[in-house]
Amino acid sequence: MRLVERAASACTSLSIADAYKVIAIILLLILVQRAAFRSQPNGIFPVWATLEIGITQYLLNERGWGRKLLSGMRRYGGSLYGISSRHQLLVNLTDVDRVMAQGHHTIDHISVQYTLLTRVFGAAETPDFKQKTFANTKELTAPVEQLFLNDAAATAALESANIPREVNSYVSFSSDSQYLKRWERSANVRFVDGDHLDKAAGVEVDLHSLTRDFGTCIAVPLFYGKDFLERCPTVIDDLWTFDNDFFPLMMIGVPKWAPFKVVREGKAARSRLHHELQALYKRIAQHQRGDAVDFDADMSDVSRAALGRSAVYERANFSLEQRGMMELPIYWGQNANTQPMLFWLLVYIYSSPGILDRVRDEISPYVELSSSGSVEITNMHISALTRNCQYLKACLFETYRLANDPTSIRYVVRPITIRDGDYKHDLKAGTFISAPHSLVSSDPLIFEEPEKFVPDRFLIPDATTGKSVARYGRLKPWGSGAAMCKGRTFAEKEILALAAAIISIWDMKPAEGEWRLPAMVPGTGVKRPTKDIRVVISRRVLSSPGKVT
Numbered sequence: 014m015r016l017v018e019r020a021a022s023a024c025t026s027l028s029i030a031d032a033y034k035v036i037a038i039i040l041l042l043i044l045v046q047r048a049a050f051r052s053q054p055n056g057i058f059p060v061w062a063t064l065e066i067g068i069t070q071y072l073l074n075e076r077g078w079g080r081k082l083l084s085g086m087r088r089y090g091g092s093l094y095g096i097s098s099r100h101q102l103l104v105n106l107t108d109v110d111r112v113m114a115q116g117h118h119t120i121d122h123i124s125v126q127y128t129l130l131t132r133v134f135g136a137a138e139t140p141d142f143k144q145k146t147f148a149n150t151k152e153l154t155a156p157v158e159q160l161f162l163n164d165a166a167a168t169a170a171l172e173s174a175n176i177p178r179e180v181n182s183y184v185s186f187s188s189d190s191q192y193l194k195r196w197e198r199s200a201n202v203r204f205v206d207g208d209h210l211d212k213a214a215g216v217e218v219d220l221h222s223l224t225r226d227f228g229t230c231i232a233v234p235l236f237y238g239k240d241f242l243e244r245c246p247t248v249i250d251d252l253w254t255f256d257n258d259f260f261p262l263m264m265i266g267v268p269k270w271a272p273f274k275v276v277r278e279g280k281a282a283r284s285r286l287h288h289e290l291q292a293l294y295k296r297i298a299q300h301q302r303g304d305a306v307d308f309d310a311d312m313s314d315v316s317r318a319a320l321g322r323s324a325v326y327e328r329a330n331f332s333l334e335q336r337g338m339m340e341l342p343i344y345w346g347q348n349a350n351t352q353p354m355l356f357w358l359l360v361y362i363y364s365s366p367g368i369l370d371r372v373r374d375e376i377s378p379y380v381e382l383s384s385s386g387s388v389e390i391t392n393m394h395i396s397a398l399t400r401n402c403q404y405l406k407a408c409l410f411e412t413y414r415l416a417n418d419p420t421s422i423r424y425v426v427r428p429i430t431i432r433d434g435d436y437k438h439d440l441k442a443g444t445f446i447s448a449p450h451s452l453v454s455s456d457p458l459i460f461e462e463p464e465k466f467v468p469d470r471f472l473i474p475d476a477t478t479g480k481s482v483a484r485y486g487r488l489k490p491w492g493s494g495a496a497m498c499k500g501r502t503f504a505e506k507e508i509l510a511l512a513a514a515i516i517s518i519w520d521m522k523p524a525e526g527e528w529r530l531p532a533m534v535p536g537t538g539v540k541r542p543t544k545d546i547r548v549v550i551s552r553r554v555l556s557s558p559g560k561v562t
């Protein structure tokens with residue numbers, strides 16, 4: 014009751030609707046608080062803390078009574094929000110990187126990974142699995158870092174994907190569904206003849222589905238080899254069925270037996286993914302041992318990252334079933350944020366006045382085009398493109414700011430002290446801390462008119478050359494500290510390279526006549542559109558020989 018009284022003072026001068034909202038939120042927070050006091054500190058991130066992050070972000074973003082309400086109910090002051098000693102949110106804490114940078118003996122991320130593995134990714138909880146996960150996570154992450162964090166390795170991987178050839182059939186213009194490209198199959202493709210589109214033939218598609226699956230088809234073989242996608246016809250659809258609705262429900266603790274279609278289908282998709290990843294790692298292990306490989310599958314292009322992970326699985330005696338379960342977060346992590354981010358970047362570039370031409374101009378030295386007939390890419394310089402195209406990068410940073418919702422969550426293993434201006438907070442072992450970084454992204458004191466797409470805000474003159482360079486500033490799309498995203502170098506290059514390739518040879522118009530951007534579903538990571546956008550895609554045409562319009 015004390016909480017209700019303290020919060021009541023924040024509720025004066027509210028509309029009736031707001032008053033009901035306040036009461037609902039207070040009740041939810043009380044439940045959270047009760048659950049917090051009941052649960053034991055066991056290193057498992059509590060379900061109610063996920064809800065607390067969501068509620069806190071929502072109320073702080075409202076910037077009105079919500080902020081007062083939370084301030085009235087919280088346990089500490091300064092940058093710390095949270096009503097229990099079990100979980101505290103670090104909101105716009107200046108020192109957040111320093112807090113997150115502490116070694117894993119002080120603040121740990123593996124407990125959080127383990128919670129997600131078992132709660133969301135469906136790993137069966139056994140003492141053996143827990144012990145192996147905690148003992149081997151670092152070794153299993155190292156091969157991922159070697160491919161996805163290393164600039165040269167990430168560039169080489171993307172060069173091997175032959176993006177110029179693949180992007181040529183981003184839409185294939187096939188009217189026969191059996192000849193559609195794999196990424197077109199979920200995009201609800203409709204052929205539009207030239208008369209309907211200023212004489213240029215086009216294809217009407219669901220842009221989010223098309224782009225998401227295009228990116229996945231490019232990225233997955235670079236990690237797991239071409240055979241994996243070819244052999245497993247359901248792994249892309251299953252990834253999105255698992256990700257879209259089922260993932261957030263599992264995050265907030267909906268039981269997996271709940272009698273909802275979305276839960277049933279999500280669970281079935283997750284099981285098929287476990288099965289396919291398990292079978293893949295069986296084939297990889299056979300290949301590494303020099304044994305006959307199931308189906309005589311071609312393992313020659315499986316990445317060193319997957320081979321490295323397989324070697325750790327073998328050494329640490331993970332069962333095949335456990336390998337399938339351990340691999341799902343990596344397969345998901347490689348795609349679940351990257352591909353929707355590519356979609357949002359394209360949407361902003363094509364829909365915002367003046368931006369498309371400026372990007373096309375900037376990327377043109379690095380994406381060579383055929384000079385006659387149907388425009389095609391003849392050569393692409395991925396390394397130079399991703400290094401030199403600062404405006405394209407600034408567009409991506411602005412897309413991160415608007416479409417990403419990253420949160421870093423850690424477990425306090427040893428007592429820590431957080432310095433926070435005039436405050437000094439002592440947090441005991443067993444506390445979870447989380448930093449919802451996107452609160453900074455929408456703060457008008459940091460980013461003027463935060464709802465607008467303004468890439469130039471990230472362009473800063475370099476102190477020595479004077480040239481504009483894209484800088485993150487206060488943005489933290491990859492999280493913070495030692496457990497920051499392990500795929501960030503690859504992800505950024507993949508998005509820039511694919512966006513540049515698509516922009517170079519394809520025109521895009523909204524099917525409805527004008528661009529209407531869908532609302533975004535918030536969550537943990539890149540936001541999803543509430544509905545897809547129908548666009549008509551047509552090939553860029555030459556206005557005069559050698560000149561691309």
Ligand code: HEM
Pocket residue numbers: 122126154157161343346347348350351354417419420421422490491492493494495496497498499500501503504505539
């Ligand atoms: C635009 C794309 C991506 C975004 C926005 C993104 C964002 C993030 C964020 C916010 C975290 C949590 C960091 C923290 O706790 O502080 C994370 C963790 C992680 N990401 Fe990404 N990510 C992306 C792409 C990728 C890719 C392509 C991979 C490759 C497999 C990847 C692998 C990982 C891994 C392994 C972790 C866990 C790191 C650890 O706990 O040590 N991510 N990512």
